[in-house]
Amino acid sequence: MRPAGAPLLLLIALATAGCDATEPRPQPTPTQDLRFPAADRPVATIVSARWSTEEARDRLNEADTVMDLAQIKPGTTVADIGAGEGYYTIRLAARVGKDGRVLAEDIIPGVRDALAQRVSRERLDNVSVRLGEPEDPKLPVNSFDRILMVHMYHEIEEPYEFLWRMRPSLRPDGMVVVVDADRETQNHGTPPELLKCEFAAVGYRLVTMRDMPSAGGYLAMFKAEGPRPEPGAIRACRHQPAPRKAGAPKPESTTDE
DSSP, X not given: OOOOHHHHHHHHHHHTSSGGGSBOOOOOOTTOOOOOOOOSSOOOOOOOSOSSOHHHHHHTTHHHHHHHHTTOOXXXXXXXXXXXXXXXXXXXXXXHOTTOEEEEEESOXXXXXXXXXXXXXXXXXXXXXEEOBTTBOOOOBTOEEEEEEESOGGGOSOXXXXXXXXXXXXXXXXXXXXXXXXXXXXXXXXXXXXXXXHHHHTTEEEEEEEEEGGGTEEEEEEEEOSSOOOGGGOOOOOOOOOOOOTTOOOOOOOOOO
16 A cells, blocks of 8 residues: 555544654764674565454453553553554554553555544544554653554564664654464464563563463563663574474464554
8 A cells, every 4th residue: 555645644633643752762983893693583474464353352352451461541642653554553442542642653665554544534633643664663752651562572573683673663662562373483473482582682671471362372561671782792593483283284374554
């Protein structure tokens, strides 16, 4: 999908006006070593902006369950990373209310534009829409109580750089909330031990992890702890896929958000 001229650009401008009053993103100094380790695991392809229909997800009470577990309430400031068509964005906007803020981010321009239109059409004045990059969500510093990453972590090509650049956007008590399936990354999931290892490598501490069948897997919450490591000091996690049991069917890929 391509932007449809001036009217759409105006809609996008209106939709992205909200969260830009936050602090600017930090810029690396010329002496910083910004070489990050590569992920030692496959990366899932982005095959869809939709993981399931909104009606099916609501029948399982998915969004409300995630928001309850993440302690998202009126006045909370939330970033929805990989927002897709906006299933969580719309419901987050209702939950945080007029005193809260939602920043919806996606890396595909057409998806971002379509979501900006939806936000404008539904008059969600507490939502902003932003285009990120595969290795950088481009979030403002010290701005978010919660960062949601739902059914998208396995699609991040450079997880260590992504998590490193995301860290400064959390407020002191802020947390990252990951929802994913317990399967190999090439099959559109993330094994829980691999997720914990990659977050720990960038200085995040696991706060809680629990099964969440209604969202297709599990929910994990992390806090940034201690100083952010220098990129050159980050060590990649070595992942060995679990062997399939004899006679077990090969996992099938699924669509996301």
